[in-house]
Amino acid sequence: MTTPPSHAEPISQTVASPLPNAWQWARRHLFPSPGHTVLSLITLAFLLWFVPTALDWLIFSATFIGESQADCTGGGACWLPISQRIEMFVYGFYPDTQEWRVNVAFALAAGLFPLLYAKRLDRRWILAYLAALPFVMWWLLKGGAGLPEVSSTKFAGILVTVFLGVVGMVFALPLGILLALGRRSSKPIIKMLCVLYIELIRSVPVITLLFMASLMVQLFLPPGVFIDILLRVLAVLILFTAAYMAETIRGGLQGIPKGQYEAAKALGFSYWKTMGMIILPQVLRNTIPPLLTQFIGLFKETTLVMIVGVLDIVGIAMSTTAAPEWLGLEHEVYLFLAMFFFVICFALSRYARHLEKQLERSRS
Amino acid sequence: MSIQRLHNARVLSVLQQGLVLAAVAAVFYMLVSNVSANLDALGIASGFGFLNERAGYAISFRLIDYSPDDTYFLAYLVGLVNTLLVSVLSIALATLLGVVLGVCRVSQNWLIGRLSYLVVEFLRNVPLVVHLIWWYSLALALPTVRQAISIFDIAFLSNRGLVLPWATDGALIGWGLLCAMLGASLGYIAMGWYHTRLPWKGFGPSRWPAIVAGAVLLPLAVYLVSGAQWQWSMPEAKGFGFSGGVTLTPELLALWLALSVYSSSYIAEIVRGAIQSVPRGQYEAGRAVGFRETPAMLKLIVPQAIYPMIPQVTSVYLNIIKNSSLGVVVGYMELVSSTGGTTLNQTGQAIECILLVMATYCAFSLLTSLLMNIYNYRVGLRTH
Numbered sequence: 001m002t003t004p005p006s007h008a009e010p011i012s013q014t015v016a017s018p019l020p021n022a023w024q025w026a027r028r029h030l031f032p033s034p035g036h037t038v039l040s041l042i043t044l045a046f047l048l049w050f051v052p053t054a055l056d057w058l059i060f061s062a063t064f065i066g067e068s069q070a071d072c073t074g075g076g077a078c079w080l081p082i083s084q085r086i087e088m089f090v091y092g093f094y095p096d097t098q099e100w101r102v103n104v105a106f107a108l109a110a111g112l113f114p115l116l117y118a119k120r121l122d123r124r125w126i127l128a129y130l131a132a133l134p135f136v137m138w139w140l141l142k143g144g145a146g147l148p149e150v151s152s153t154k155f156a157g158i159l160v161t162v163f164l165g166v167v168g169m170v171f172a173l174p175l176g177i178l179l180a181l182g183r184r185s186s187k188p189i190i191k192m193l194c195v196l197y198i199e200l201i202r203s204v205p206v207i208t209l210l211f212m213a214s215l216m217v218q219l220f221l222p223p224g225v226f227i228d229i230l231l232r233v234l235a236v237l238i239l240f241t242a243a244y245m246a247e248t249i250r251g252g253l254q255g256i257p258k259g260q261y262e263a264a265k266a267l268g269f270s271y272w273k274t275m276g277m278i279i280l281p282q283v284l285r286n287t288i289p290p291l292l293t294q295f296i297g298l299f300k301e302t303t304l305v306m307i308v309g310v311l312d313i314v315g316i317a318m319s320t321t322a323a324p325e326w327l328g329l330e331h332e333v334y335l336f337l338a339m340f341f342f343v344i345c346f347a348l349s350r351y352a353r354h355l356e357k358q359l360e361r362s363r364s
Numbered sequence: 365m366s367i368q369r370l371h372n373a374r375v376l377s378v379l380q381q382g383l384v385l386a387a388v389a390a391v392f393y394m395l396v397s398n399v400s401a402n403l404d405a406l407g408i409a410s411g412f413g414f415l416n417e418r419a420g421y422a423i424s425f426r427l428i429d430y431s432p433d434d435t436y437f438l439a440y441l442v443g444l445v446n447t448l449l450v451s452v453l454s455i456a457l458a459t460l461l462g463v464v465l466g467v468c469r470v471s472q473n474w475l476i477g478r479l480s481y482l483v484v485e486f487l488r489n490v491p492l493v494v495h496l497i498w499w500y501s502l503a504l505a506l507p508t509v510r511q512a513i514s515i516f517d518i519a520f521l522s523n524r525g526l527v528l529p530w531a532t533d534g535a536l537i538g539w540g541l542l543c544a545m546l547g548a549s550l551g552y553i554a555m556g557w558y559h560t561r562l563p564w565k566g567f568g569p570s571r572w573p574a575i576v577a578g579a580v581l582l583p584l585a586v587y588l589v590s591g592a593q594w595q596w597s598m599p600e601a602k603g604f605g606f607s608g609g610v611t612l613t614p615e616l617l618a619l620w621l622a623l624s625v626y627s628s629s630y631i632a633e634i635v636r637g638a639i640q641s642v643p644r645g646q647y648e649a650g651r652a653v654g655f656r657e658t659p660a661m662l663k664l665i666v667p668q669a670i671y672p673m674i675p676q677v678t679s680v681y682l683n684i685i686k687n688s689s690l691g692v693v694v695g696y697m698e699l700v701s702s703t704g705g706t707t708l709n710q711t712g713q714a715i716e717c718i719l720l721v722m723a724t725y726c727a728f729s730l731l732t733s734l735l736m737n738i739y740n741y742r743v744g745l746r747t748h
Binding site for chain 2: 029030032033036039040043044047187188189190193199200202203204205207208211212215216218219220221222223296300301303304306307314317318321330331334337338341342345346349
């Protein structure tokens with residue numbers, strides 16, 4: 001391949017028309033060689049067929065409004081199982097009159113993410129928000145203390161998915177920090193216990209732990225004591241995520257220069273003061289992007305609770321496709337499910353990437 | 365710091381650790397005493413004796429002989445083999461797809477790069493469970509046996525799964541694979557020995573022809589010497605099903621494809637990162653001395669990218685093994701759904717069954733990290 005003469009570029013930049021630039025760009029990025037030209041043309045042809053077909057099925061020929069499957073006559077996707085059951089997907093069996101409580105809980109959970117970005121805000125406010133969030137969410141959803149009580153058997157759908165994800169993350173973080181500190185401790189017994197815990201949890205699939213929560217926990221409790229299945233699977237998700245998080249934070253701890261510890265010691269700081277005021281703030285700031293990635297993992301992992309009978313969004317979707325009136329509409333329902341997770345997880349991963357870039361810039 | 369204070373700090377540390385240990389022991393003691401009280405109340409005897417009892421449930425997809433009259437232990441082995449089978453199949457397909465997607469991500473072709481970026485992001489941001497139930501619904505929506513999709517009349521795809529030709533005597537394939545692996549290792553070892561005898565390190569012939577030759581020739585030689593008879597069992601449509609051949613059930617197909625496409629997105633990201641971690645100057649220098657684009661990639665970039673990739677890819681492989689436990693969602697009888705599911709429900713031995721399953725997965729992890737440590741040690745030796 002011959003490269004264009006070096007004086008070609010400045011000339012094309014002086015020309016006001018965007019066309020030569022576009023042509024040059026296309027030559028460089030789409031048709032740099034005969035092989036790439038063929039590849040590009042095949043891909044373009046595929047896209048020219050695929051995108052209109054997909055859009056037609058998804059939107060133009062699709063049915064959005066109607067009562068039952070008989071209304072789906074357009075030949076495209078039939079979105080009725082979702083539009084007719086959207087309340088079920090979002091709120092589960094939650095009482096209609098109390099749905100505002102779920103909305104407030106969602107808003108509080110979503111509010112967490114912009115907070116990570118706010119640099120001007122005092123760190124203590126963020127920590128207070130984090131610490132209060134699970135309890136406020138539980139109070140809002142479950143009721144009591146001024147709100148009418150709602151049985152947790154009525155929790156289902158996105159409500160469960162978001163609750164497990166957010167509350168799981170908030171509790172897993174401190175536990176993960178403690179485990180990471182324990183793993184780097186100079187005290188052999190504490191170190192051994194932490195290593196044992198982290199490695200054991202990381203080497204088994206989550207499903208076995210969820211089975212443990214659903215089938216085994218009852219055997220470990222004194223007779224007569226019963227714990228809500230939702231809280232049991234939440235505990236499993238916390239214990240599981242904490243082990244993975246501990247490894248991320250350990251990585252962050254290893255990145256802190258030794259001089260920081262020595263300086264703290266020279267100033268007479270105790271272990272907990274050194275950690276709490278000097279080391280951990282730096283570690284947490286540096287590990288926010290990987291921790292967000294871990295949150296994405298946890299959010300995806302919450303779908304496994306469906307296996308032990310907790311109805312999260314996947315459980316609702318599966319009960320929808322199994323319902324006689326919506327038979328044969330699996331693709332629409334599963335596509336909705338996939339898009340729900342894709343939009344949230346992709347947005348969060350872009351956000352994590354953005355924070356990472358900012359960190360890199362502030363370091364250099 | 366005075367000696368007295370140092371002494372105090374040490375006493376404090378010992379005391380602290382003793383307290384933690386005592387607390388952990390107390391919690392364990394409490395749990396165990398609760399368990400024994402609960403088990404007595406339920407009338408369940410603890411211990412692994414139940415493994416020798418008759419299982420009484422059928423497993424439709426299996427590679428080793430098993431009938432409901434066999435023991436729970438054999439059912440566990442069937443599950444173990446099924447876990448390994450779907451893991452190996454998924455690892456192979458995920459690696460293939462992942463490498464292709466990863467290379468496309470760094471392609472200089474803008475269209476291909478963007479498209480594979482979208483595909484990778486879609487695959488990895490959708491939970492595995494969603495992939496799995498979607499693939500399963502697709503597998504069940506295939507045509508019936510009568511209208512089965514024929515692939516050159518030797519394989520058939522229907523809603524009963526994929527039927528492939530197989531040996532009449534299934535054990536022959538197992539022995540063949542074993543011999544092939546042995547032959548490949550022999551070829552590798554022989555070439556290693558030859559390399560050590562060369563005067564100049566690193567300039568010997570490549571190892572792969574000897575490995576391939578070993579993998580092909582040893583099974584062939586054993587086959588000819590042993591006098592075993594190879595017979596193809598071809599699938600034939602009979603009534604509502606197929607006779608002959610081997611059937612990959614829709615559950616296996618769904619789990620295989622779901623695990624493969626989901627994990628391939630992670631492998632693609634690793635491949636992309638590894639290729640991009642090789643300094644661009646390497647590629648440009650290659651082009652400058654006259655390498656074309658593809659050879660520059662294959663001979664200069666890939667060899668440098670592959671070593672840092674291996675630990676990460678191993679962890680993806682380990683995740684594939686762990687994630688194969690999702691077979692329980694579609695009813696593929698692997699470890700969790702055989703021993704952790706049906707056996708547990710029939711016997712009520714929850715603790716033993718779950719411990720057995722967990723211990724098996726732990727063994728996989730330990731084995732993998734052992735191999736990884738050996739590998740790291742050897743690569744460390746080479747680079748230093």
